[in-house]
Amino acid sequence: MFARFREDIACVFERDPAARTTWEVLTCYPGFHALTLHRFSHWLWAHRLRWLARFSSHLGRWLTGIEIHPGATIGRRVFIDHGMGVVIGETAEISDDCTLYHGVTLGGTSWNKGKRHPTLRPGVVVGAGAKVLGPITVGAGAKVGSNAVVVRDVPPGATAVGIPARVVEPGRDEARHEKAAEMGFSAYAVTRSDDDPVALAIHGLLDHAVETDRRIEVLLHYIERCGVSLEDDVATADKFDPKYLSKIVD
Secondary structure (H helix, E strand, O other): HHHHHHHHHHHHHHHOOOOHHHHHHHHHHHHHHHHHHHHHHHHHHOOOHHHHHHHHHHHHHHHHOOOOOOOOEOOOOOEEEOOOOEEEOOOOOEEEEEEEEEOOOOOOOOOOOOOOOOOOOOEEEEEEOOOOOOEEEEEEOOEEOOOEEEOOOOOOOOEEEEOOEEEEEEHHHHHHHHHHOOOOOOOOOOOOOOOHHHHHHHHHHHHHHHHHHHHHHHHHHHHHHHHHHHHHHHHOOOOOOOOHHHHHHH
């Protein structure tokens, strides 16, 4: 038991630069208090003392502002920063080394019994105000942005942002924006929403253009290796000026 206390205190110092002393953590960190009380409530729940488990959980909510159902499964070195407004449902599973900020909800989307709350794999970080809903899985090392609403699985190591949340793909997004700039317009204002067919079409065209450029570069490389010089032809093609074309159209 004391080993778990030491782990919890150590993870506070690792993840919160505002923590100064052990006494401060023991007396002034509601996340630490909530997790300590939850271990007792969860033990009662596991031993089928359900009312007593719910009542102790209710006291923990009243004392800390953090509501954790006694049936929730929480691993080691979990850190709840600030904590006010955090809600963790009955069938939620939080693996080791996860971090939750204030206002996070690990909630359900169904009134049916059974698994209805999310699973967080090791090392997940959930930003302030984010809602992770339903029996989904957030992969190891993934991050959920502040105020995001996540209703689908998040791959390991990915970052999910927005409402509804989408997985950020840095490499693809950068290539897409570069191609958009080459074509004479900016795609930054276009959201990648599954509900917007125009946005999906534009992103599809940009992705296709990026892939076409890549294939052409590969073909040119192999042609040049065969001893055919294409410098003049490539120079002529590179003279295309999208800004000049836009002026003509305007």
